[in-house]
Amino acid sequence: MSQFALTDEQKEFAKKVLDLARKVLAPMSYDIDKKGLYPWDIIRKFSKFGLMGIAVPKEYGGMGRNLFDVCLAVEQVAGVDVSAAMWVGVNIGGLLPLLNGGNAEQKSQYLPKIAAGEYITGVAFTEPEAGSDLHSLRTSAVRRSDHYVINGRKCFISNAGIAKVYSLLARTGKGKEGITGFILDADTPGLSVGKMERKMGVRGSHTGDLILEDCRIPFEKRLGNDGEGAGLAMGMLTFTRPLIGAQAVGLARGVFEYTLKYARENKARLSPYFENVKYRLADMAIRIEGARQLVYQTAFLADSGHSNAGKFSSMAKCFATDVAMDVCIEAVSVFGPRGYTSDFSVERFMRDAKILQIYEGTNQIQRVTIAKALLGR
Ligand SMILES: Cc1cc2nc3c(=O)[nH]c(=O)nc-3n(C[C@H](O)[C@H](O)[C@H](O)COP(=O)(O)OP(=O)(O)OC[C@H]3O[C@@H](n4cnc5c(N)ncnc54)[C@H](O)[C@@H]3O)c2cc1C
Numbered sequence: 001m002s003q004f005a006l007t008d009e010q011k012e013f014a015k016k017v018l019d020l021a022r023k024v025l026a027p028m029s030y031d032i033d034k035k036g037l038y039p040w041d042i043i044r045k046f047s048k049f050g051l052m053g054i055a056v057p058k059e060y061g062g063m064g065r066n067l068f069d070v071c072l073a074v075e076q077v078a079g080v081d082v083s084a085a086m087w088v089g090v091n092i093g094g095l096l097p098l099l100n101g102g103n104a105e106q107k108s109q110y111l112p113k114i115a116a117g118e119y120i121t122g123v124a125f126t127e128p129e130a131g132s133d134l135h136s137l138r139t140s141a142v143r144r145s146d147h148y149v150i151n152g153r154k155c156f157i158s159n160a161g162i163a164k165v166y167s168l169l170a171r172t173g174k175g176k177e178g179i180t181g182f183i184l185d186a187d188t189p190g191l192s193v194g195k196m197e198r199k200m201g202v203r204g205s206h207t208g209d210l211i212l213e214d215c216r217i218p219f220e221k222r223l224g225n226d227g228e229g230a231g232l233a234m235g236m237l238t239f240t241r242p243l244i245g246a247q248a249v250g251l252a253r254g255v256f257e258y259t260l261k262y263a264r265e266n267k268a269r270l271s272p273y274f275e276n277v278k279y280r281l282a283d284m285a286i287r288i289e290g291a292r293q294l295v296y297q298t299a300f301l302a303d304s305g306h307s308n309a310g311k312f313s314s315m316a317k318c319f320a321t322d323v324a325m326d327v328c329i330e331a332v333s334v335f336g337p338r339g340y341t342s343d344f345s346v347e348r349f350m351r352d353a354k355i356l357q358i359y360e361g362t363n364q365i366q367r368v369t370i371a372k373a374l375l376g377r
Helices: 008-025 029-035 040-049 067-078 082-101 104-115 229-265 267-303 309-340 346-356 363-375
Strands: 121-124 140-143 147-158 165-171 179-185 191-196 207-218
Touching: 008 040, 008 067, 029 082, 029 346, 040 082, 067 082, 067 229, 067 267, 082 104, 082 121, 082 165, 082 179, 082 229, 082 346, 121 147, 140 165, 147 165, 147 179, 165 229, 179 207, 179 229, 229 267, 229 309, 229 346, 267 309, 309 346, 309 363
Parallel strands: 121 165
Antiparallel strands: 140 147, 147 207, 165 179, 191 207
């Protein structure tokens, strides 16, 4: 038995999340995608269940679940709707710098509101010239007596315009050591939401620019000390990359289940080449299970504070998201022309799958990180 065999409680937890996702999301997924909805009534149901505060410690009113359990939950949601898995996932990303770098006062001010779903969070890291290479970010934070003055532009920010609070990275000095983390309240004077993106997929997750013009952030909203921002970002990514892997496993499973059902129900139509379909299904199942095991193993290592958790996080994100994309391509092929229409959800899953290979560091960047860990440079 592996070290991470699911307990009865975890199986029950995953089933409850899946039941919730099927009940509240499945009837809405078509509209969420077509109309780009961020449905507050579903967010409230997620909050009531605890999903929006799944990673918030219990003492602040959250579920206090570890990464392994968060991955389990996110996998279930993504199997129905990837935008919805992002509602949960991005909220965790925005929370983590505060959880890892915030002081007691900051935590008691924000965490209970995040746990209750009253505050949605966002991650404001990427800039037009800094995404893959975060260390080249330009947004400046200049210290005045009791506050910082922030100027710059953040782009591709999930939950832009929805979040009540963002985790922000800005430059207080030179180089990697000059990056500092801040809590950025959405109503801070000088902060505005810029262009919103029209996207290929995950249309229920809103993405846009944040413009910071002489934005005054009080000193008390700094996370940790000056220069600790890059460390906060890495801490977040070690947690969120397996989470993207879990989104990918869920997505791939969702697509696979549709394809299996389609193959069973259309055996006669597929009969001239059913042998081929059979083995394609087998191949999809093998790859999904491989991706799941790597994501679970990585979450287990990260939860136990293993020194290689960062490398495994990149491996899990990269492998699982590549598998999800390949499984979608195979699924659409099995459906043939029908798979290319929006009558079947495989088309939506395929559009959604692409983003998983891009955000939280593209899969090329994951390979750079893994190679560095292997070769030591
Ligand atoms: C829908 C969506 C939601 C997002 N949400 C958020 C969010 O909430 N918060 C946030 O901060 N960011 C967010 N992002 C940004 C995302 O994380 C970045 O776009 C991503 O990490 C890529 O960085 P980049 O934009 O700098 O791409 P680029 O670095 O410009 O990448 C362009 C291409 O160059 C390749 N490349 C770059 N450097 C190397 C290298 N050294 N070796 C090999 N290839 C390389 C990349 O792999 C890619 O193929 C989001 C993006 C999208 C599309």
